[in-house]
Amino acid sequence: MQLPRPPWSGRLGPAQRAVADGLTAAALVAVATVVAWQSAGPHGSRWVDAVVFAAAVAGGAMRRGRPRTALALTVAVAVLATGSGSFPAPWVAVAFVMYAVPQRIARREAIWLLVGSVAAAMVGLAGLLDAVWARPGPNRVAMLTEILLLLTVAWTIGYAVRQQALHTAGLREQEAREAQARLAEARRAMSEERLRIARELHDVVAHTLSLIAVQAGVANHVAAERPDEAGRALLSIEETSRDALREMRSMLGVLRAGPLPASGPGLDDLDELVRRTADAGLVVDLQTTGARPELPTGLDLVAYRIIQEAVTNVLRHAATDRCRVTVGFRPDALTLEIADGGPGAPAASGGHGIDGMRERVDMYGGTFTAGPAPDRGFTVRATFPLTLKAAA
Known part of the structure; x- marks a missing residue:
């Protein structure tokens, strides 16, 4: 020295x-x-x-x-x-x-x-x-x-x-x-924050644009013969785009003031997600089992985003008009399953949706699988452990 x-x-x-x-x-x-x-x-x-x-x-x-x-x-x-x-x-x-x-x-x-x-x-x-x-x-x-x-x-x-x-x-x-350690930690936190923002933007943009694309195709197809149905599709496009803009403005607006907060949509908003997806032509059969515990805000958001991304992939890739979403609440775990019976390409084709879902689950120490079902279709499963520490 x-x-x-x-x-x-x-x-x-x-x-x-x-x-x-x-x-x-x-x-x-x-x-x-x-x-x-x-x-x-x-x-x-x-x-x-x-x-x-x-x-x-x-x-x-x-x-x-x-x-x-x-x-x-x-x-x-x-x-x-x-x-x-x-x-x-x-x-x-x-x-x-x-x-x-x-x-x-x-x-x-x-x-x-x-x-x-x-x-x-x-x-x-x-x-x-x-x-x-x-x-x-x-x-x-x-x-x-x-x-x-x-x-x-x-x-x-x-x-x-x-x-x-x-x-x-x-x-x-x-x-x-x-x-140096503080600087490295700050850089790591900044990198994680950028990755989190990228995930949020990806989920919002991908889901919204998929809905708009489907609804615009419907409107274009029936515009001449069924103008009323075309009008409903255009109205749904307007509503979907407004909601997406509102969420993105809220997300980007906080970047001036500090890190992106964990608050956002959660499992309580699944009914609205089901409704908007139905307007695009995909019927979501939502099932909930068990008594819901008090979930941490971040986990609630992650669970919603995984369901949103999986449903969006079904809409884009599965070539089917129906899928099943099962949310299971147990004393020690939260389970999610999104399954479809379509003959289409796997939901993981292209993009970073599957990788993003896996990263979100890994953040909370959970397990994640995604792949073709034994008979037909594609199934996404995620399990999050619920501990006293995680629920604090």
């Missing part, structure tokens, strides 16, 4: 950040040196302080890109300069580099680098202090304690900053994944 940069880091390039880090390290060492001189008085060569200062600048500049090299350089210089009068200024530079080590190196290796730096300090205090500077110097235990505290605190702060950065990056990735 890539660590996020601080808000100000985006304003600086790599070279500018290296220069800023080098100047910061130099400033810290300079302040520490002045404090050391003020407390103990300067002793030792000035060139040692210059070397420490240069090492601090170089190590600070390299701590982001090459933290291992920067740490090795500053630790080596700090060990050699431990006995100078500027202690603990050399180790301040090491601590400045150590702060970046756990942020850019794996934790296990970073811990070993911390241990190695402390061990190098112990070696320097044990042998080099007397050998190089030819004097016993201050208390070695106090110096080692200061070094250990300085490096450990720097390492711990750097590690804590890394963990916080990782936590923040994780939260951002989680937010991004959640945003």
Whole structure:
């Protein structure tokens, strides 16, 4: 996982950040040196302080890109300069580099680098202090304690900053994944809504145009010999087209305000469907069995649409003037059966009517079959489970 940069880091390039880090390290060492001189008085060569200062600048500049090299350089210089009068200024530079080590190196290796730096300090205090500077110097235990505290605190702060950065990056990735999931869900809902609208329009248009086509054919056939019957057919066409326009306007009008509502015609409107179909020349024998329960609005609409589509297919393809519609209410299921005895082509020829009916049934976890009857005709069956959850 890539660590996020601080808000100000985006304003600086790599070279500018290296220069800023080098100047910061130099400033810290300079302040520490002045404090050391003020407390103990300067002793030792000035060139040692210059070397420490240069090492601090170089190590600070390299701590982001090459933290291992920067740490090795500053630790080596700090060990050699431990006995100078500027202690603990050399180790301040090491601590400045150590702060970046756990942020850019794996934790296990970073811990070993911390241990190695402390061990190098112990070696320097044990042998080099007397050998190089030819004097016993201050208390070695106090110096080692200061070094250990300085490096450990720097390492711990750097590690804590890394963990916080990782936590923040994780939260951002989680937010991004959640945003993508919400976007995918919105797209899926939009796709389902478009599909639902397409189904509704298909049912309304296909059923209405089938009725109008049949009635127009009747009117054209009897116009000369039976003008009264032709007039009734034209009146039925007018009524059917007005009803279809009213339903389509209601359906399309809500698209400006939001999703298409589930409300619409239901099983209570089957008598009107039977009447209009009879005007087109198809007699529908409607049978209802069982006590009707309270149906969800969406299921009521789907059941009506399936019957409407099946009856329309009979009108268009079955070459018969009669069909049977059976609506069965049971405590655990709603069953629909639309059957005809015609010799015509299967009701599934062409179009998407059968597929649309199957998709509607699948939405409610039901079962759907459509195919030729054993003797003759075509039968459509749909079964919807009725559960407490579905009826809520």
